[in-house]
Structures are given as structure tokens and as C-alpha cells.
Amino acid sequence: MTREIYKKINIVFFKYNLRMGTTQVTDKFMNELELIFKDMGHIVTIIDFNKYALHKNSIKLDYVINSDGVQIVFKDMEQTTTDFAEYGLPKDLVKVDYVINFSLTLAGVPSLFKFFTDNNVIVGSLLVDPPIHAGVLIKNTPKKNTFIGMFAESFFNSYEKYIDNTRILAHLMQAGSKALTNKKNIDVIMTANLHEIKVPDDIINKSLEKLEIGETKKNLLKKFIEKVYNKACNDFNKTMEECIEEVILENEDIQIAMNIEALKPIFFEEVYRAVDWCRRMKYRHKVVRTLLDNDIKVEFWLNSKDKFFNEYSNFKDNGKLPYLEIVEKIAESKILLQDLYPVKNGGSERVFNAMLNRTLVISNRNSFANDELIDGVNIIYYDANNLNELVEKVRFYTENYDLAQPIIENAYKLVSEKHTWKNRAEELINMYYIMKDLNET
Numbered sequence: 001m002t003r004e005i006y007k008k009i010n011i012v013f014f015k016y017n018l019r020m021g022t023t024q025v026t027d028k029f030m031n032e033l034e035l036i037f038k039d040m041g042h043i044v045t046i047i048d049f050n051k052y053a054l055h056k057n058s059i060k061l062d063y064v065i066n067s068d069g070v071q072i073v074f075k076d077m078e079q080t081t082t083d084f085a086e087y088g089l090p091k092d093l094v095k096v097d098y099v100i101n102f103s104l105t106l107a108g109v110p111s112l113f114k115f116f117t118d119n120n121v122i123v124g125s126l127l128v129d130p131p132i133h134a135g136v137l138i139k140n141t142p143k144k145n146t147f148i149g150m151f152a153e154s155f156f157n158s159y160e161k162y163i164d165n166t167r168i169l170a171h172l173m174q175a176g177s178k179a180l181t182n183k184k185n186i187d188v189i190m191t192a193n194l195h196e197i198k199v200p201d202d203i204i205n206k207s208l209e210k211l212e213i214g215e216t217k218k219n220l221l222k223k224f225i226e227k228v229y230n231k232a233c234n235d236f237n238k239t240m241e242e243c244i245e246e247v248i249l250e251n252e253d254i255q256i257a258m259n260i261e262a263l264k265p266i267f268f269e270e271v272y273r274a275v276d277w278c279r280r281m282k283y284r285h286k287v288v289r290t291l292l293d294n295d296i297k298v299e300f301w302l303n304s305k306d307k308f309f310n311e312y313s314n315f316k317d318n319g320k321l322p323y324l325e326i327v328e329k330i331a332e333s334k335i336l337l338q339d340l341y342p343v344k345n346g347g348s349e350r351v352f353n354a355m356l357n358r359t360l361v362i363s364n365r366n367s368f369a370n371d372e373l374i375d376g377v378n379i380i381y382y383d384a385n386n387l388n389e390l391v392e393k394v395r396f397y398t399e400n401y402d403l404a405q406p407i408i409e410n411a412y413k414l415v416s417e418k419h420t421w422k423n424r425a426e427e428l429i430n431m432y433y434i435m436k437d438l439n440e441t
Contacts, residue, residue: 009042009432010095012072016049016105024323025128025349026102032177032421033100033428040425045094047072049109052089059089063115070096070119098432099123104137104148117145122435124149124428126172130240131159132272143167145439147431152346158241162258162268168438170431173347173369175421176356179331186299187398189333191326191350194288194302194317197281200225200274207270217257221267224254225274232279236384237365239342240276244268280341283384287339288315290387296394298337301329331357334401335394338363342384345370351379352419355411360404362393369419378411380404 013030017023030046037044052059052074064071071093099106099116104125106113116123123142126149131138138148149172150156156169204225208218224247232243248255257263285308291298292312303320321329330336336354340346344367351368354361355378364384365375375381380397382390397404 009037009429010069010097011037011042011044012094012096012099013044013046014049014099014101014106015046016053016101016108028177028323028327029102029126029174029349029421030100032175033425036422036425037429040429042429043095045090047094048089049105061112063112064093065119068095070116070121072096096121100126100428102126103128104134104141107137107141110140113142117142120145120439122432123147124170124431127151127155128174130155130272130276131163132269132276145435147435149431151348152343154239154241154344154346157344158244158268163265168435171345172424172427172431173419174349174352175347175419175424176349176352176354176415177327177421179328179353179357181328181331182357183332184334186329186333188296188298188335188337188394189301189329190288190291190298190337190339191301191321191329192284192339194284194304194308195281196307197285198278200229200278203278204270204274207274211266211270213263213266217263220253220257221270224251224257224267225271227251227254228271229275229278232275233282236279236283237342239344240272240279241344243275244271276341283341284339286387287337287390290391291337291394294391296391299329299333301326327353327357330354330359333359334404335360335362335397337390337394339384340364340366342366343368347419352415355379355408355415356420358408358412360397360408361411362390362397364390369414372414372418373411376407378407378414380407 013034015027015030034044034046052061058076060075062073062075064073073093074089074091096116099121101123104127106123106125113123123146125141125146127134128151131148131150141148143166147168147170149170151173153171156171159169204222211218227247228243231247232238232240248258257267288300288309292309292315295314300315300317301319301321302317304317306317309315330353336350336359338351338361340348340363342364346367347369351361351363360380362380362382365381373379380393382393
């Protein structure tokens with residue numbers, strides 16, 4: 001296919017609140033991309049399906065195919081003077097070449113998804129969490145004319161190996177957003193969600209009731225989960241994928257089960273789902289407790305509802321912040337503390353936001369951004385298994401903030417060049433043409 005470099009692409013962003021926890025985050029991502037795509041000369045429409053769902057008794061969604069290609073239109077069923085602008089819906093025909101949705105929200109409207117993909121509209125579904133947490137949505141996603149974007153290489157490697165190697169997957173990292181402020185009013189900040197610590201049994205017992213496998217296999221699955229959880233919590237530097245791989249290699253009975261095609265995806269999904277959040281929260285509690293025990297002054301925004309650490313007089317959770325305000329708070333801070341779960345070649349918005357706003361990132365050791373984030377050069381890493389190292393590094397850079405300036409500037413330069421939403425917009429346009437090329441081969 002000869003690429004028409006200056007061809008205008010009709011891009012539709014599809015919004016639908018299937019996963020309430022990520023709505024503010026993905027709305028911000030869409031708003032950033034919308035402006036950039038328009039600057040690139042493309043035609044962009046945001047369809048807020050939540051608004052349509054509220055008024056579907058009076059508004060009808062129609063699909064149109066003609067010489068102009070694929071179009072959708074919202075029609076007033078009552079033939080009244082419906083104020084479409086008030087509903088947040090376009091009143092004219094919307095031509096569609098390319099649909100972008102986050103967290104597979106388009107899979108919540110399977111008939112619309114199928115209409116697009118059956119009629120050669122390219123659909124990009126960008127995940128903001130590991131693919132296992134997308135659950136049934138990813139299984140119900142059409143494969144034709146569709147790619148799924150994952151922000152860490154370790155996610156799609158394991159997905160292809162254990163779940164499905166017939167889908168088109170793309171490595172698309174998240175990106176950084178510039179804040180409105182540049183005043184540094186906060187020394188150290190930590191923003192995350194702090195929930196109660198659960199053990200995998202709390203999660204797997206509910207799943208086992210629904211699984212149609214025999215008792216022997218259920219017991220083997222429980223053994224698999226227990227061993228992965230123990231390994232993952234004994235070494236917080238390892239990725240989930242590494243922990244699962246090691247347990248498979250160390251246990252012949254589990255290895256045999258994972259060679260059975262029907263069991264392999266079930267076991268992988270259940271193990272990952274049962275262990276991942278439990279491990280993340282256990283580690284986060286360890287990090288916060290260590291900071292408090294060492295009287296490290298941190299502005300916490302943990303949305304914990306004051307359920308934890310009440311025995312510490314030096315602990316104050318400032319609560320929950322809307323995502324746009326989180327970006328501003330990070331920009332106001334000299335240092336951002338991160339306790340991200342380990343990934344291979346990942347790219348988190350929180351890290352890129354901080355760097356783009358000249359905030360020093362102190363993070364557990366990780367593999368970020370094609371391994372271009374290097375300890376002491378543009379980021380400060382600590383050993384997740386030795387939290388004394390975290391304490392020492394936070395103290396050092398709080399007391400010697402001037403020594404952090406070269407690191408901060410190096411990080412700012414890297415992210416400005418490679419990890420803005422403009423970079424991601426260019427990658428998404430490239431994916432559109434890759435998908436069109438595949439259609440013609």
C-alpha cells in the first residue's frame with residue numbers, strides 16, 4: 001500500500017465507563033491525543049457512549065455504508081428538536097476510518113465493534129492494565145482489523161505464549177502530560193491506591209466454584225498459586241511473568257498441566273489474577289510502613305479512607321485526588337516515590353508525568369522505556385527487597401536536592417523527545433497504516 005502521508009484519517013475515540021476506576025485517566029489520554037491528531041490534520045470525534053446509553057430511548061444509533069465509506073449517525077427517534085450538543089453527541093454523520101478505545105470499552109458494545117471490524121474500520125484497543133485483568137472483554141474482542149496495545153513487553157510476550165498467539169498485539173507505552181504549574185511546593189509525594197492486604201485464597205476460592213475442571217486439577221491450581229505467591233513475595237524485583245515461569249520449571253506436575261492446551265490459559269489467567277493484586281498491595285503496605293518507621297516526611301495521596309496505619313502519629317492520608325489534580329500535584333513535587341509492579345520494557349504515565357514536569361523519580365528497580373531509564377542518570381532506583389535503600393535515597397536527595405538536578409534534566413530531555421503524547425499519536429497513526437497494509441496482503 002502506498003501511504004498517503006498527508007491523508008486525513010477520520011478518527012473516533014470511543015468512551016464508555018465499563019471500568020470506573022480508570023475513566024479519569026483514560027479521558028485525559030484521549031483529550032491529549034485528540035488535540036495532537038487535530039494538529040496533525042486528522043478529523044477527530046469523541047463518542048461518549050455513556051450519554052447515548054442515558055438517552056437511548058429517544059435517540060437511535062444507525063450504521064451507514066456508502067461510497068464515502070463507513071459512517072455512524074445518531075437519530076432523534078421522537079422527531080423532536082433534540083439538543084444533541086447538550087447530550088454530548090454529534091448530530092451529523094460521522095465518517096469512521098479508525099476507532100481508538102481504552103481498556104476495551106468498545107467490547108461492551110459488541111454489535112458496534114463487529115460492524116466496524118466487518119467493514120474494514122481499524123480498531124485499536126489500548127490497555128492500561130495487564131491484559132489478564134481485561135477478563136472476558138479481551139476474549140470477546142474481534143480479531144479482524146483489530147490490534148490490542150499493551151504498555152509493557154512482558155505482557156504481550158506472556159499473553160501470546162499462554163493465552164492467544166493469533167491476535168495482533170502492539171507495544172504502546174503510556175506517555176507524560178505537562179502540568180499547568182511549575183512551582184515546587186512539596187518535597188516528597190506518593191500517589192497510589194492503598195487497599196487492604198488480601199491473600200490469593202480470598203480470590204481463587206470464588207473462581208474455583210465456577211471452573212469446570214476436576215478436583216485434582218483444582219488442587220493443582222491452588223498449589224500453583226501458592227508457589228507463585230510465595231516466590232513473588234520473596235522477591236519483589238521479579239516480574240509476575242518471571243515468577244510464573246520459574247514455578248512451572250520447578251514443578252513437574254505443573255509443567256505437565258501447562259502443556260495441556262485446554263488448561264494452559266485457564267491456569268495462567270487464574271494464577272496471575274489471584275496473585276498480582278495481592279502482591280502489589282502487600283508490597284505497597286511494606287513501603288508505606290518503612291517510610292513511617294523511619295519518619296520520612298511524605299505527602300500521601302492514597303485513597304485509603306483512613307483504614308490503615310492509624311497507629312502512626314506521622315501518617316496522614318490526604319485522600320483521593322482527581323487524575324488531573326494528581327498530574328498537578330506531581331508537578332508541584334520535588335520527588336515522586338514509585339512502587340510500581342515490575343515489568344519488562346514498560347512505560348507508565350506516572351513516571352513520564354513526573355519527568356516531563358521536572359520531578360525526580362525514585363522507583364523500585366524496573367525495566368522502563370527500552371531500558372533507557374538508567375539509575376543515577378535519569379532516574380533513581382532502589383532495591384525492592386531492601387527498603388533501607390529507599391529510605392537512604394529519599395533522605396539523600398531531600399537533603400541534597402541540588403545534586404538531583406542533572407538527573408532531573410536528563411529525564412526531562414528523554415521524555416520530551418520520546419515519551420510525550422505526540423510520540424504516541426505518531427505510533428498510533430503508524431499502527432493504522434500497518435493494519436491497512438495487512439488488509440492488502
